[in-house]
Amino acid sequence: MTRALAHPNIALVKYWGKQNKTGNMPATPNLSITLSELTAVTTINDSDRFRFQLNGQQVNDPKVSALIATMTDTFSLPPLQIDSTNNFPTSAGLASSAAGFAALVTGIDAHCHLGMDAALRSEWARRGSASAARSICGGFVALVPPDWQAQSLAPTNHWPLEVVVAVTSHDAKAVSSSEGMERSRLTSPFYNQWLRSAGDDYAEAALAIATRDFEKLATVAELSCLKMHSLMLTSSPTLSYWTPASVACMDRIRELRNHGEAVFFTVDAGPQIKAVCLPESRVTVAKALSEVPGVLEILSCSLGEGARIIDDEEPLTGR
Numbered sequence: 001m002t003r004a005l006a007h008p009n010i011a012l013v014k015y016w017g018k019q020n021k022t023g024n025m026p027a028t029p030n031l032s033i034t035l036s037e038l039t040a041v042t043t044i045n046d047s048d049r050f051r052f053q054l055n056g057q058q059v060n061d062p063k064v065s066a067l068i069a070t071m072t073d074t075f076s077l078p079p080l081q082i083d084s085t086n087n088f089p090t091s092a093g094l095a096s097s098a099a100g101f102a103a104l105v106t107g108i109d110a111h112c113h114l115g116m117d118a119a120l121r122s123e124w125a126r127r128g129s130a131s132a133a134r135s136i137c138g139g140f141v142a143l144v145p146p147d148w149q150a151q152s153l154a155p156t157n158h159w160p161l162e163v164v165v166a167v168t169s170h171d172a173k174a175v176s177s178s179e180g181m182e183r184s185r186l187t188s189p190f191y192n193q194w195l196r197s198a199g200d201d202y203a204e205a206a207l208a209i210a211t212r213d214f215e216k217l218a219t220v221a222e223l224s225c226l227k228m229h230s231l232m233l234t235s236s237p238t239l240s241y242w243t244p245a246s247v248a249c250m251d252r253i254r255e256l257r258n259h260g261e262a263v264f265f266t267v268d269a270g271p272q273i274k275a276v277c278l279p280e281s282r283v284t285v286a287k288a289l290s291e292v293p294g295v296l297e298i299l300s301c302s303l304g305e306g307a308r309i310i311d312d313e314e315p316l317t318g319r
C-alpha cells in the first residue's frame with residue numbers, strides 16, 4: 001500500500017485554452033501558488049482489476065481511466081485499486097482535479113517503482129489535468145514552454161502569502177474546465193487577444209514574485225483572472241461560474257485594498273473567491289468576507305509543498 005498527498009494550486013496567471021496537439025498542453029504560460037491545508041490523499045493498492053474510488057464512492061472518471069490506460073501501456077503496470085479522498089469540495093472550482101492527479105501520479109510512481117523525477121511526474125499529471133502539472137511543486141510554480149513540465153519559481157518561504165477562500169456554493173460545476181475552455185477557444189472573439197497578452201502577464205507576475213512586489217502582483221493577477229472570465233462570458237453559449245456572492249466578494253476585496261489592506265482576488269472555473277493576502281491582512285479579510293451575504297464557509301490556507309509520499313502517521317492536513 002502506498003499513500004501520496006498533494007495540494008490544490010491556484011493560478012495567479014491563468015491558462016484557459018489548450019494547444020491543438022497531444023499531451024494536454026496549455027496554450028499560454030501560467031503560474032500558480034500551491035496551497036497547504038487543502039489536501040487530496042490517494043492510496044494505491046494491488047488489485048485483481050483497475051478500480052477507482054473518489055471520496056469513498058466507486059466512480060467511472062473518464063480522465064482517470066484514460067490516464068491509467070496510457071500509463072499501463074507505457075510502464076506495463078499491474079491492475080491497481082486507487083482511492084482518492086479530498087478534504088474540500090470536489091469539482092467546485094477548488095482545483096480538486098489538480099491535487100488529485102498530482103497525488104495519483106506520485107502514488108503510482110512510488111508504488112510501481114517507476115523512478116520518475118519531479119519533471120516527469122509533472123508531465124504525467126498534466127496529461128490528466130493541465131493544472132495538475134503545477135501541484136507536483138510547492139510554493140510559486142511556473143508551467144511554461146517548451147517542456148510544459150512545472151518548475152519551481154520560488155519556495156514557500158520566499159514570500160509567506162496567505163489565501164482566504166470564500167466558498168459561495170458547494171455544487172459541482174455544470175460545465176467542466178476542459179469543455180469550457182474549448183468553447184472559449186472556438187467561439188470567444190477575444191481569444192486571440194488573450195493568447196497575445198498572456199506572455200506579458202506571465203513575465204510581469206514572475207517579476208513581481210521575484211521582487212515581492214505585492215501591488216504589481218495584485219494588478220496583474222486580477223487582470224489575468226478577469227480576462228479569463230471575459231473569455232468565458234463572451235463564449236457561445238456564454239459561460240458564467242459566478243454566484244451573486246462571488247461578485248460581492250470581489251467588490252469587497254477591492255474596497256479592502258482601497259482601505260490599505262494587502263489583498264487581491266482570483267477566481268477559477270467555479271464560484272469560490274480566493275483572496276490572496278499578506279499575513280497581516282488575513283484576519284481582517286477573513287472577517288470581511290465571512291460577512292458577505294451568500295458566503296457559506298471561509299477556508300484559510302498558507303503556501304504548501306509539492307506532491308509527496310506520506311506514511312500512515314502523517315497528519316493529512318500537514319504542509
Ligand code: PMV
Nearest residue numbers: 011014015130131177268269
Ligand atoms: O487544467 P484544468 O482542467 O484543471 O483547468 C484549469 C483552469 C483554471 O483553473 C481556470 C486556470 C488555471 O490556470 O488553473
